[in-house]
Amino acid sequence: MSETDVFERLGLTEYERTALTELLSLGRTTAPTLAEAAGIPKARVYGVLDSLADEGYVKVIPGRPKHYQPHPPEEILDRAEENRRQDYEAFVGDIEAERESFLAEFGPRFERAGEDITAAEELFYVVDVGEPSERETRRIYHEADERVRVLTKAFEYFETVEPAVADAVDRGIDLRALLLHPDTLDPENRERQRDVVDHLRAAYPEVGIRYSTNALPWRGTLADPSMAYDTGEAILLVQEDDVPNYMRQAAITENGAFVAGLNRYFDLVWEYESDAPAALD
Template sequence: METESLVETLEAAGLSPYQADAYVALLELGTASATDVADASGVPAPRIYDVLRSLEEREYVETYEEGSLRARAHSPSVVLNDLRSRANRLEAAAEEVEQRWEQPELEAGDASIVTRFRTVIERAEAFIRNANHQILLSTTTGNLRRLAPALRDAVGRGVSVRVSVHTGEDEAPPDPDLFEGVCIEARHRPLPAPFVALADRRQASFAHHPDSYDRYGVLVNDRTHTYVFYWYFLTVLWEPWETVYEAASEGLPAEYLDIRHLVRALRELDWRDGPVRLRVEGYETGTGEERTVEGTVVDVRVPYASKTRSGFELAGQVTIDLDAGGDHVSVGGWGALVEDIEGTRLTIVDAPSTP
C-alpha cells in the first residue's frame, strides 16, 4: 500500500489527518525528534507536540525528553489490534446492512421478493424454529443437513414434519438414516425441484432450484398465499413420489398430512363397517381458537360418489363428520369455512383394522 493510501486508511480508522501523517512518518523514521517528525510529515511545527501526545494517549507512539521532545513508534500490536477490531466491526456492519436489505421483517399478510438463496434458507430456519404444528419441506440432502438441528428441535416439540428430498440425475437416493429424528415421513423426488418450506399453514419460504433461469426467492407470512405453495408442494413435490422413510410403525395411531389422504385411508378401512375413532387438532373456523376434539366418524362427504376413486381428488369440499360424545362436529381441511373445525393434524387412533 502506498503512503498516501495508508494515511487515508488510518484516517478512515479514526485518526485525524495530522495524526495519520505523523504516525506514518514516524514508522519510517523509527525514532526522531518532534521537529524531524514535523518536517517529514508536513504537520505544522506548532501542532506537532499536541499531535504526538494524542498519538501517545492512543498507545500508537511513546514520547520522551532527550534535550528536546522525541518520539518513537510503539510495537504495532496495539495498532494492529485496533485496526483489526475496526475492520471486524465494519465487516459485521456490512453484513448487517446486507441482511436487513435482503431480509425485511415480515408482518402478517406480507410477501417479499429476495435475491439470495441464503436469505431464503435463513428465513426458512427461523420459520421452522418458531413452528408449533406442521412443517412441510422440499429440499436437497445438503440443505436438509443444514436445517437438521432446527427440524430435530421441532420434532421434539411435537411438530409434524414431512420432507420431500429431491436429487439430481447423477445423485444416489437419500440414505434413510438422513431422516432419523428430523421428520415423521419423507419422500424422494429424483428430479430437481424448488426449495419450499411451509410452517403452520401461514409462512412460506421459496426459491427456484439452482439450475433455473429465474433466480429469486419469495418469503410469505400470509395464509392465503401460503395455501398456493401448499397445493404446489402436495401435488408436485409430495403425492406422486415414493415414501422412503416413516418414523411411525405400521398400525395405529396413524397421522395424515391432508384431509384427502385421510379420506383415502377411511375408504380402505371401510369405515361404515366398524367404528373409526379420529383425533383432530386444529382451529375453530368461527373464532380462530385452537381446538382438539376426538370422536367417531359418522359421515364422509366428498364431491364425488364412486368408491373406486383414489380419494385424493383436488377440487371440491371434503368434510368428515364426527360424533364427539354426543356432539356433532364437522371437520374440513386447510381453508375450511363452513365446517366447525379446520383440521391441521388428523390422526386415526382406533379402528377395526389398520389401513
C-alpha cells in the first residue's frame, strides 16, 4: 500500500495530506513556514493544521508564534485506528438507540409488502460479480457454524477472502475446496492455481483440497447444509468464460433444500470424481 493510499484511508483532504507529509519531513515548524514549504495558501494552513490536531496527528505547541509538530508515524496510525473505533462505537450506539422505533415503523410495512412473494421468488437474490460477490462470500465464511464447501476453477480470488478463510479455520469450521483439474486449465490459470494450492497446504493444512476430474457446471461457496432442509446458504454462478465479470451476477440462496442439493453434488464429485493434489505432484 502506498503513502497516498494510507492517507486516503485516514480520510485526509489534499491539503491535509500535503501538510502532514511535509510536517513529517520538517518536524516542528510554524504555520507560515509550512505553508511556504508545502504550497498551501496561508489563509488555509491554520484550518488544515487545526483539523490535523483535532484528529490527533499533530500537536500544537503554544507560543508566539505557535509551532506544530507531527506525532511519530506509528502513533499516527494508532490514533487513526482509535478514531475509527470510536466512530464505529458511536455509530452502533446511534443505531441501537433507533432500533425499536425503526422496527416498529418498518417491520409491519415489510411484512405486508412480502405477503404476495412466491416461493420461486424467494429462492434467489443476485449481486454483481466482483467486490459485491466477494463481500457476500466473506460473510458466508464468517457466519458458518459447521462447514463450508467451495467449488472454484483456480481459487483465483483467494487473496480477497483469505482473512475470512483464516477466521473459519480458527473456529474449527470443516472447510473443503474442490478445484478444476490443472490439466484442464491454461498455463496462466494452472500456475495461479498451483500458487494458491501451495499456500493453502502450507498455511491452512486443515483445509481439504481435491481436483475435479470433470468440468464443474457451477462455481461458488456453500455453508451449513442440512438434510433436514432447514439450514444452509450458498452463493453461486454458472461458468461463462466468454462473459466478462462486469456483466455477470452471482445468485445467493438461503433455501435449505436447494443448498442440500448443491452439497450432495459436491459430496458426489468429492468422493467419486476427484483427485487429491498429492497424487498429482
